[in-house]
Amino acid sequence: MSDFIPVAKIDDVPDPGSMLVEADERLIVLIHAAGHWYALDDVCTHDGGPLSEGPVDPEKRTIACPRHGAQFDVESGKAVSMPATKATVAHEVKVKGQLVLVRLNDCL
Ligand code: FES
Numbered sequence: 001m002s003d004f005i006p007v008a009k010i011d012d013v014p015d016p017g018s019m020l021v022e023a024d025e026r027l028i029v030l031i032h033a034a035g036h037w038y039a040l041d042d043v044c045t046h047d048g049g050p051l052s053e054g055p056v057d058p059e060k061r062t063i064a065c066p067r068h069g070a071q072f073d074v075e076s077g078k079a080v081s082m083p084a085t086k087a088t089v090a091h092e093v094k095v096k097g098q099l100v101l102v103r104l105n106d107c108l
Helices: none
Strands: 005-009 017-023 026-033 036-041 062-064 071-073 090-096 099-103
Touching: 005 017, 005 026, 026 099
Parallel strands: none
Antiparallel strands: 005 099, 017 026, 026 036, 036 090, 062 071, 090 099
């Protein structure tokens, strides 16, 4: 398993909000919602839309694809609304001091 990689400072991402980051040459959407942090592959499983450009819903804990509106659970990466049916990859996140760190998962 890979190590935790610093990807942002806590002040970089509003709550609710998200930011596109890169970790080990992989594009990740870092999500801040209701005081918690999440990280998903920045890829909608419907047709590759950039999740980092979609809105975060802190109450439902979802992020929506900007292309056709599919929603994904920010914790599990599971697709919770059409037209996406498959999960995107969820990664581990931890905060250390002022830094947000991500540990990549290779697969679903
Ligand atoms: S590409 Fe994301 S919903 Fe279609």
